[in-house]
Amino acid sequence: MSDDTPPWESKPAKQEALYIHWCMHEGCKKWGSWGFNGRYGVEWFCFEHKDDGAKTPK
Template structure:
């Protein structure tokens, strides 16, 4: 017998909105990036390139 017997589905009231993580920016972070199993970081279109350039400089093993 499954645990889902009698369970009710959970519906969100709307889409989840990620705000840009750039300091001082309040725009919607529509671009999410994660490396491996890290938590994603969200940035708006204006700050997306900055996040890429910062992490591309790190050596990959």
């Protein structure tokens, strides 16, 4: 029993666009599970880069 299944793998393909959002940090290919209200809408970052979003000036 593994709990490693990424969240997107259990979602219907139809809904992928709504749920898949990668970390917006340049060069980062991780899953962006942290959302921040940025200047141009919601910006997503992984745990490692969530400070990037938190620092975004409003």
